Amino acid sequence: MRPFEQIVTEYGPVVLRVCRAVLGPVDAEDAWSETFLSALKAYPELPDGANVEAWLVRIAHRKAIDVIRASARRAVPVEDLPETPSTSRPPDAWDGDLWDALARLPDKQRAAVAYHYLAGLPYKEIADIIGGQTDAARRAAADGVKTLRATYRHPAEVEGATP
Amino acid sequence: MMTMPEDHLFDALPVVDEDANRRLHAWLVAAAARDGLLDVAYRTLETPVGTLLLAATEQGLVRVAYDREDHDAVLTTLAAAVSPRILAAPARLDPVVRQLAEYFDGGRRVFEVPLDFRLSKGFRRAVLSHLPDIAYGRTESYAQVAAAAGSPKAVRAVGTACATNPLPVVVPCHRVVRSDGSFGGYVGGEDAKRTLLTLEAA
Numbered sequence: 001m002r003p004f005e006q007i008v009t010e011y012g013p014v015v016l017r018v019c020r021a022v023l024g025p026v027d028a029e030d031a032w033s034e035t036f037l038s039a040l041k042a043y044p045e046l047p048d049g050a051n052v053e054a055w056l057v058r059i060a061h062r063k064a065i066d067v068i069r070a071s072a073r074r075a076v077p078v079e080d081l082p083e084t085p086s087t088s089r090p091p092d093a094w095d096g097d098l099w100d101a102l103a104r105l106p107d108k109q110r111a112a113v114a115y116h117y118l119a120g121l122p123y124k125e126i127a128d129i130i131g132g133q134t135d136a137a138r139r140a141a142a143d144g145v146k147t148l149r150a151t152y153r154h155p156a157e158v159e160g161a162t163p
Numbered sequence: 164m165m166t167m168p169e170d171h172l173f174d175a176l177p178v179v180d181e182d183a184n185r186r187l188h189a190w191l192v193a194a195a196a197r198d199g200l201l202d203v204a205y206r207t208l209e210t211p212v213g214t215l216l217l218a219a220t221e222q223g224l225v226r227v228a229y230d231r232e233d234h235d236a237v238l239t240t241l242a243a244a245v246s247p248r249i250l251a252a253p254a255r256l257d258p259v260v261r262q263l264a265e266y267f268d269g270g271r272r273v274f275e276v277p278l279d280f281r282l283s284k285g286f287r288r289a290v291l292s293h294l295p296d297i298a299y300g301r302t303e304s305y306a307q308v309a310a311a312a313g314s315p316k317a318v319r320a321v322g323t324a325c326a327t328n329p330l331p332v333v334v335p336c337h338r339v340v341r342s343d344g345s346f347g348g349y350v351g352g353e354d355a356k357r358t359l360l361t362l363e364a365a
Binding site: 001002005008029152 | 172173175176177178179180183184186187188190191194195198200203205238239241242243246247248249250251
């Protein structure tokens, strides 16, 4: 079994990217921290040959749900409009526009997009993690990306730097 | 990792964020120590005998390894022999780092850190527990050590115990030399043995 330090080095960055895409700049680091602490605890029991990245994303998914629930409990009920993330974004936020667009996706689509396009997990694995059938996971990711294309303009495109 | 045309959509999300990774790693180390999950903490240290890997359990220093032992291989062995809950976590090694610096400056003759001998068993362990009795600046022959460990004929086994010492420098197997006064082998190589014995003779 590899020393856990190697797991953090190899998968820490991609799990952070996934957490950021799923939770946004404010809560991502909490989810990452809880994910790796849980993973460290369970690591000696991980079977040989297990897909470590899928295992970490599965834990991160559960932690993300915890974080979303916790912030829902904290949030003051609002009648008409949901709070826009831009009002609470810290100064070092990675990218307001991309997160604004991601935040508007339904939770399941956002998760499917992140797990497929950022973590590179196959749809069967994603369906296992988020629940439902493989086809539904594939559809959630496709719908999510389609919406993102429509709502989020890549900075390079906005500047007209790419054709 | 898949590369899909959609990837450019996420270009704004850094693939690697060094600052965040450093901060999160430090948090993980602190939380692991707090929760009793930091089974093995390690760091490296530059010394006159090269880069040493230092690793400690909650019980004490469990491994000191020379560069030539291949630090990655040593950590993999620790994962199997002790626990895979291993993190680069320098704080636990602070006392031994301080004492090693004093030792290499010539100001320290005895190490006073808790030792975890779990990596050596039986006769080898009996040999290693005798080694700190060989005073700083002195040497003993393999035969003398065999006698002190209670098995005068086990000269070859003393050689093996020294060659497999999990705690070189701190447990002074470098003070064991051949009966004819030549250095004999050393886990850190003959140059390292000469450096240590020269330092201690000064």
